[in-house]
Amino acid sequence: MRRILVADCEQEISSFNPLPSQYEDFTILRGGALFEAHADADSCVRGFRDVLGERTDFELVPVYGASACSAGPLSQQGFERLSRELLDAIEAAMTPDVAAIYLSMHGAMGAISELDPEGSILEQVRARIGPDIPIVISLDLHGLLTDRMLSNCDAIAVYHTYPHNDFTSTGQRAARLMEAILDRGARPVMARIFIPALVRGPELITATGLYGRIIDRAKEMETRGEALSAAVLIGNPFTDAPELGSQSLVVTDNDPAKARRLAMELANAFWTHHAKMLAELVPLAGAIADAALQPGPVTFTDAADAPSSGASGDSNTILAGLVAAGYRGCAIMPIVDAPAARRAHEAGVGACIRVSLGGTIDPARFPPLALDVEVERLDDGEYTHEVTRIPAHAGPTAVLRHGNIRIVVISRAVFMMDRAIFLAHGLDPEAADIIVVKSPGAAVRYFTFASRNYVLDIPGATSANLPSLGHRVCPRPMFPLDENVAFHPKVELYPARLRPAA
Numbered sequence: 248m249r250r251i252l253v254a255d256c257e258q259e260i261s262s263f264n265p266l267p268s269q270y271e272d273f274t275i276l277r278g279g280a281l282f283e284a285h286a287d288a289d290s291c292v293r294g295f296r297d298v299l300g301e302r303t304d305f306e307l308v309p310v311y312g313a314s315a316c317s318a319g320p321l322s323q324q325g326f327e328r329l330s331r332e333l334l335d336a337i338e339a340a341m342t343p344d345v346a347a348i349y350l351s352m353h354g355a356m357g358a359i360s361e362l363d364p365e366g367s368i369l370e371q372v373r374a375r376i377g378p379d380i381p382i383v384i385s386l387d388l389h390g391l392l393t394d395r396m397l398s399n400c401d402a403i404a405v406y407h408t409y410p411h412n413d414f415t416s417t418g419q420r421a422a423r424l425m426e427a428i429l430d431r432g433a434r435p436v437m438a439r440i441f442i443p444a445l446v447r448g449p450e451l452i453t454a455t456g457l458y459g460r461i462i463d464r465a466k467e468m469e470t471r472g473e474a475l476s477a478a479v480l481i482g483n484p485f486t487d488a489p490e491l492g493s494q495s496l497v498v499t500d501n502d503p504a505k506a507r508r509l510a511m512e513l514a515n516a517f518w519t520h521h522a523k524m525l526a527e528l529v530p531l532a533g534a535i536a537d538a539a540l541q542p543g544p545v546t547f548t549d550a551a552d553a554p555s556s557g558a559s560g561d562s563n564t565i566l567a568g569l570v571a572a573g574y575r576g577c578a579i580m581p582i583v584d585a586p587a588a589r590r591a592h593e594a595g596v597g598a599c600i601r602v603s604l605g606g607t608i609d610p611a612r613f614p615p616l617a618l619d620v621e622v623e624r625l626d627d628g629e630y631t632h633e634v635t636r637i638p639a640h641a642g643p644t645a646v647l648r649h650g651n652i653r654i655v656v657i658s659r660a661v662f663m664m665d666r667a668i669f670l671a672h673g674l675d676p677e678a679a680d681i682i683v684v685k686s687p688g689a690a691v692r693y694f695t696f697a698s699r700n701y702v703l704d705i706p707g708a709t710s711a712n713l714p715s716l717g718h719r720v721c722p723r724p725m726f727p728l729d730e731n732v733a734f735h736p737k738v739e740l741y742p743a744r745l746r747p748a749a
């Protein structure tokens with residue numbers, strides 16, 4: 248029986264988060280543990296198995312999985328250990344009957360000195376297995392597609408939804424790409440076009456926004472059989488790397504002219520609308536004044552400090568703004584601050600202490616704020632996310648009160664994409680006047696009772712105010728970092744020359 252090796256390696260980083268992530272932040276799954284962990288998950292690995300796991304003529308071999316929460320760039324040592332383990336696991340599983348390899352990836356990893364981790368991994372896999380064994384990968388649409396990645400894999404399936412709800416079906420599409428290659432002898436040719444634009448904001452919501460209409464056309468190319476795979480990747484604007492940008496990608500069966508034409512169609516459609524794909528951000532002082540006039544709770548979206556996008560989580564900007572404004576309403580907010588949590592645990596419930604809050608990780612953006620607080624509650628930071636049911640490990644946690652402001656102080660950044668961080672610590676968001684939500688999209692999805700959502704223009708490693716971030720590595724000129732950016736589409740084909748007939 249022919250074997251297909253399956254591996255998973257995923258993380259999304261913000262280059263602007265000063266705290267590097269480490270090997271220890273990854274959940275490592277070896278061998279069968281990979282399939283066990285994904286058995287009931289909504290994931291690409293699961294989707295790939297849905298399609299190919301049923302086949303009697305193939306055996307799927309789980310090899311290695313490594314995934315971590317979004318964070319700052321991975322330490323170079325951490326990346327080298329991770330990639331060595333992955334490559335060794337693939338090498339150990341290589342037998343003469345291996346027919347193909349599937350790698351589930353994100354595309355927006357970054358290490359301290361290796362700015363293209365996925366490209367590095369694929370290049371090394373290719374070097375170890377030789378030129379003939381097909382490699383199919385799947386990517387997040389926030390992934391950065393690089394020349395090295397495209398040169399060292401055969402075909403790519405990319406998410407079609409944002410907010411992402413097609414993990415499993417993307418894995419299924421990757422499996423169908425694999426079937427096209429292995430069953431029908433398809434010889435994929437990939438055309439990509441680099442688009443010098445970084446985008447962010449509501450038009451990227453695929454169900455309702457302009458980006459979704461372009462993705463609809465990519466989906467149509469796939470369902471009508473015009474292309475084996477089609478996508479527009481918008482990159483992760485926070486992963487500052489040499490090939491950061493937006494890109495169209497079309498994979499056809501040995502038809503470079505068609506791949507070229509369809510990739511051009513998607514790239515031009517995207518460029519036509521790119522300038523509308525930015526967020527409208529509100530100044531903090533205006534939002535605080537306006538919030539007092541609104542009936543019921545409002546949300547303050549702090550997408551600039553969203554751990555789910557790779558930020559540090561230690562922003563105190565909104566807290567400082569509320570204190571400076573003498574805000575009297577009831578506000579609730581999370582903040583990552585391990586020393587403050589430790590001090591609260593030492594002082595005990597009921598103690599009144601003066602603590603420094605915020606800026607423990609990114610003091611340049613968030614000058615620490617000294618505040619008199621009462622310790623209202625202490626927890627161990629172990630709770631379950633409301634929507635995904637994934638456990639959160641936030642470390643020692645304290646609820647601190649300053650006037651009517653309650654601050655959930657956690658020790659480690661965790662996803663803050665639903666209400667769990669409040670509910671798990673005795674705070675009812677519906678009873679608050681202002682709820683600080685450190686996620687780009689959670690407020691409108693999971694705080695639907697709020698009468699208004701203010702998306703704030705404040706500093707942070709994942710700010711939608713992209714020119715504020717200080718990109719140093721990505722290609723220039725780049726919209727919206729530079730003025731008058733022109734688009735001169737150039738198609739790159741992979742492989743550059745047609746493969747000989749099988």
Ligand SMILES: [Zn+2]
Nearest residue numbers: 387388389411
């Ligand atoms: Zn994504």
